[in-house]
Amino acid sequence: MSLRSIFSRLLSSRSRSRLIDSRDSESQKLESKISGNHTPESRQPKSTWRHRLTIFLIAVTLLLSAIWLLLAIWYQYGISSVLTWLATIAIASILAALLSTRYWDTVTKVLQNDSRSNKRLISKGTVTKVLIGIYSTVWLIGLGWFFSIEPKQDREWMAEVDQQVSYERDATNPDLVTLTNVRNFDWQTEANANEHWDTRTIDLSKLSGVDVTNSYWMGPLIAHTLVSFRFEDDRPLAFSFEIRKEDGESFSALAGFFRRYELSLIAAEERDIIYTRSNARGEQVYLFPISNLQQHEVRSLFESYLTAADDLNTKPAWYNTLVSNCTNIIFYMARIVSGDRLPWDYRIWVSGWLPNYLYDVGMLDAAPEKDNQPWSMNTWYERTHINPKAKGFDNQTNSQSSVSRDENSSEFSQQIRQDIPIPSLANSQASAEAKAKSTAQSSD
Template identity: 80%
Template sequence: MSLRSLFSRLLSSRSRSRLEHSRVPNSSLPSHDVENTTSDSKQPEPTWRHHLLQLFIAVTLVLSAIWLLLAIWYQYGIRSAVTWLATIAIIGILAALVSTRCWNALKKILLTQSTSNKQIAHKEVATKRLIGLYAAIWLLGVGSFFSIEPKQQRDWMPEVDQRVSYERDATNPDLITLTNVRDFDWQTDEEATEHWNTRTIDLSKLSGIDVTNSYWMGPLIAHTLVSFRFEDDRPLAFSFEIRKENGESFSALAGFFRRYELSLIAAEERDIIYTRSNARGEQVYLFPISNLQQNEVRTLFESYLTAADDLNEKPAWYNTLTSNCTNIIFYMARIVSGDRLPWDYRIWVSGWLPNYLYDVGMLDAAPEKDHQPWSMDTWYERTHINPKSKGFDNQAHQSATLNSREFSQQIRQGIPIPLLADSQDSAEANANAKSMAHASD
């Protein structure tokens, strides 16, 4: 037999044996071969990390969708075609994602069999495409949202229609003439006689600061104002507020979504405090700040002038969390006082701002001559101005100046007014001592 014939017979017999072997059922194979064959078709079971990642992705998608929908609703209105189209698109994509995942999971349970590699591949491709489409829509919406610019010209409500501005005296830089100081005569919470005045103040006569908290939405939320006292003149109040348009109402939730421009109001106290305590019936408290030097008070006043310049040059958005009536004041005050005003969560919970001032030593621990320390409850009791302002006649005098002076004196009855500190060292020492006393109490 030739060598060629030998190899030919060997190859043909090997092919027949392979064919026969392929016809043998799996049950006839050794157990370890069956295990190897079936294990190749099985997919690895998902780990807890895989499930945690899926949960994180799901929560991220839902929260981002809620944020985007709220932003669209507040910008375009609930009846806008843009709002409805965006809502349908976003909810439709998320529903498709959920149905894709749930259908495959349900099919696996009902058929009690593992999903094939081809099915898994199709599922993953569909999921990635849906997520990619959603990401494109979301990025488009976010880009559109951040491109919205605040405006100076709108149909503003009368109380925020004007913008405060100022000029310095050419011969005496301490003399500041403020234009558009609000001095409305409020009859009700919505009706008032408009007055925008010009007022000249002397920075060398600054004698202190009072912080006013007006509670209108429970104990956690308050509107914060700052009043500057003068030695021989009535106080002047500043307030960061939303600049509402006619027919517009405030919503804390809408304040997250570039719905309101920011406004700085300079006003007489008989206007901006009276309207809250008397016309609106809010609960108002006035806290005199202690342990301050005159240069600190002056620097804070200058900060308000700078803020007025910035807003007049370029409008800005109000934000419920990052740029509201309370934390903007804190940002400016911290530039003045530094570490004496440490960061604290109560800066963002405006209703608790007085407690924060008490703890850092900015409210005198023993303001009366008997040196008996005041608790925070005592401070709230003594500084509650509603009983003092009740029945105040806002038209008692023909002169608005006399009315303003009388109102400011009346709401401070029974409130000890601290003197300015002689030096920074004494101010810091007193504040630290009182802060430690509060902590020990």
């Protein structure tokens, strides 16, 4: 073999090697582009903490909004409803698809390596935007549906909220107000009572004070709040904002966020509305007499209840566990009457701590027995606990009984106020505010 032929074969071999290497390099670059992997020189910088935080907040927002919408559908249609299940499957599918976009690069790589797939694949960003758009549309439609749900007056209500209080003023004396549908049931057990709705005339000029009653039924943080108005020569009258339950319906604090219950205003005798809590249900009930009020403030608060009755009779409203419940509605009305004397406070939304709030703002007399020995909040709770006082009270009246309902109501109201000092009304605004300020400082 000649030297020329040897060099010719050697050069030919090197050329083929270079060609193969070049082809391999081009193949690797193509794979790198398809799979999204880049060389170290072109590698993008790692995600910053701000980017991760943004992604986390978006994910939490999507999850919470989905839970809210599903709960709204659940409480409106029930968990066994076909609509509830279809909505759950649809929303869960959209969120699952959004989650899967995190692995979109892996999926596209597998599909691109499939020799049967010659079509250009959709990018990850496009898929994510489409899915978020679909979810946002679904959620906004659900939001519009939720706020279109209207409260009703004509449902099959439970007996204790079947009627709504209404009133008329005397044409010759506006102080005389005749209330219709004042509840005055004879409760035997939590679920059984003899129904009785009264008509009662009261004299607003005889208003002598206000008591706030807290009934604890779910731990120290949650309580139902009632307001009783005292009169100089008559028994008290209690008002209570409550959910208007349908037959067979029970209360759920969570359902109260989702337009599940209409709002009801009950005017009742204390032997009915307090007795059923302290005796029939076994809740722990406390009655606090409010100090440092003027007569016109008490009257204005009473008038606020009459206005609320008019509003609910004209147009029903929804109960809301957070913004329109039995406690903060009272605070809204009282603040209109008393203004800055009742500052905003987180305890307005934690109903069980309402008495502590009243104590701190000077609405509970620091030394009610005038012996210069201030009462602590513990003393107030001890003295105002009415369960021991109401225990054994005979709440039954009938046509054969020698005791009328009115007499029985007066006796119950007197009995639960034993050992509770009842404050008198303030003579002027200056004295009321000064006394409240002094009381608040004493409580501190």
